[in-house]
Amino acid sequence: MKKILVTGANGQLGSELRQLSALYGQFEFLFTDSKELPVHEEGLVKAWFKKHQPHYCINCAAYTAVDKAETEPEKAMLVNGDAVGFLAKACAAYHCRLVHISTDYVFDGTATTPIEETATVHPLGVYGRSKLRGEQLALSYLPDAIIIRTSWVYSVYGNNFVKTMIRLMAEKKELNVVNDQFGSPTYAADLAKAIADIIAFLDADPTTKDMGGTFHYSNSGMISWYDFAVAIRDMIKSPCEVHPIPGSAYPTPAKRPAYSVLNTNKISAVFHVQLIPWKDSLQACLLQMQQYLAG
DSSP states (O other), rough: EOOOOOESSSSSSEEEEEEEGGTTTTTTEOOOOOTTTOTTTTHHHHHHHEEEEEOOEEEEOOOTTTTGGHHHHHHHHHHIIIIIHHHHHHHHHHTOOEEEEEGGOOOOOOOOOOBBBOOOOOSSSSSHHHHHHHHHHHHHHTTOEEEEESEEEEOSSOOOOOHHHHHHHHHOOOEEEEOOEEOOOEEEEHHHHHHHHHHHHHOOOGGGGTOEEEEEEOOOOOOHHHHHHHHHHHHTTTEEEEEEEEESSSSSSSOOOOOBBBBOOOHHHHOOOOHHHHHHHHHHHHHHHHHHOOO
């Protein structure tokens, strides 16, 4: 049975992969966190690969504190950049296929139409630069690595915009939310299924050996953070008033891209991945949260 290593397994995406792993019984999943496999320590990465020899590696390990990265650039670069290189080198040594998760933050937000994989990269901050470095290192060691850039990720697990909005709407009568930053939300459960399906697709057909490169994935549809907040409020039937404000009224240490809608045509065409409308996925996540809380 072929083995799939999942790093950063306790994050949003890793947790969703764990949740659906039983549906892919043809594989043995090896879920690791930063204690079991500290990806930023090259010697330990080498030793882990030598012992377990996985056939696929889904790298969900990441430094995701976008604002904090501005004051911790070395840490962000180590985890999001160098560590990806360590994993890619180990994958190359043991003939393991790498699927690495990246971000819309590699772009500067000046686009006006959905961004294609070949668009010029120009990160605005440390986080984006560190993620771009990871992409570059992955492809330099493994030209057939699969890089999946995604955006606005949320889930039942971890900390994210959806959970923050639900909490704030329970605490406050009104909220201000930025309405001049546009993107596409991504339900981590959908992304997890897409990744697992891609690996199953690759594994079933040996002629797909060279099918690598960079791909974009998100749920379909373009919205602002304000639109997202309003949809959450309406779906949970909260009486909270949501007011639109410009990003300039809510300054953050790291600058956000104003436009980061990703063009997802390539991943759909190459791997036959189904792209789900963001509203449908938000509804599914909120239902999952209710069941999760009901427990």
